Amino acid sequence: MNIKRLLCCIALLLSMPLALADKPATEAPARRDATTFTEADVNAITSSAVLQRMIVGYQRLGDDQRLGWTLARLSQLNPDSGDLRMALALNFAKQGNKSKTYDLLLKMKEQGYGFDLAKDSRFAKVTGTEAWDYIVENLQANLKPFGEGKVAFSLPKGDTLFESIAWDPKRNKFLVGSVRDGKIQLADKNGKLEEFIAPADGSGLWSIYALATDPERDLLYAASTSALYFKGFRQEDFNKTGIFKFSLSTGKLLDKYLLPVDQGTRALSSITVG
Structure with a gap:
């Protein structure tokens, strides 16, 4: 899985200042400094576009704490995005937070996501425990196909797509x-x-x-x-x-x-x- 895809899709926003407008464009916008946001401030935001812009800004600034808050909030708004959840797990791992990393990866394992994290150096700070070995083993197991399938029927050939x-x-x-x-x-x-x-x-x-x-x-x-x-x-x-x-x-x-x-x-x- 290409985790960087989440950030690449909004790379054009890199040059924009990390500030937010909270009034309609017809009014003079009130701009807030996102570098001072608390976790509560981030959780109050409902716009995915704004959160994506903040992700780019926090990554550029190296603000891993606010990046984690923003990834968590965006993941709440997009609960079916495995990319977002993995990006959040990587953020926790970078901070050495084993508890949150393990908890999130275990939830993803239960959802059926499969990954091979055995040699992923980005998780270096949270490896070396029996819990980590269990997570790695079971995420790898989710990659294995199971069950039997057979062709039910074939549709006629033609210019249909x-x-x-x-x-x-x-x-x-x-x-x-x-x-x-x-x-x-x-x-x-x-x-x-x-x-x-x-x-x-x-x-x-x-x-x-x-x-x-x-x-x-x-x-x-x-x-x-x-x-x-x-x-x-x-x-x-x-x-x-x-x-x-x-x-x-x-x-x-x-x-x-x-x-x-x-x-x-x-x-x-x-x-x-x-």
Whole structure:
């Protein structure tokens, strides 16, 4: 795992001063010196973008204590990020805090994360204990594949680039989404396809990158982006992306939620129902 990826993705912010604005841009912003923040100050921040900027600044300043507070807060806001948790574990290890390092790595082990830390010199300050050996052994064990799998069915060949799949328990069929034609099709357990929803229906769909079903509410969600791979791509649709909401039983479009196009290039690639 490339732990540095967390910081590299915001490297362009390195030249920015480590200060925060806490008022809208229409007002004269009040700037606060983040180098004086307490842990409570950090935990009061709810913006991931602000926290990411602080991470870069604290790393540049070598302020490991505030870096740890900020990584912990950002991890709270992004609980499914293994990269953030590992970055926090490395921060604890750098400070020689065995208790917090072990506790976090054990939680990650229970979550199913797998790492090979046996020769990772970044953890040098927390090695040499039976607890550490146990953690290393079990994180390595999580890397081993288990169980048996077999091909359930194959989808027909063609210029489709299927990128997403979901399950409809009422029909006992899968739904598959195409990046190339923007269609959502039903697939039986033999891989036979039946067209269900298409851009031509008036939905405005583009490339389908993720699907999620909510059978209890008869809903289907699709994450769709106007990608260059889409056969119907139009220049005026560039950078458009959003979530499309359909009736699962009929395929009728119920609503769609598009991201603003003036806030940078983005694409939605995963979705789940919660």
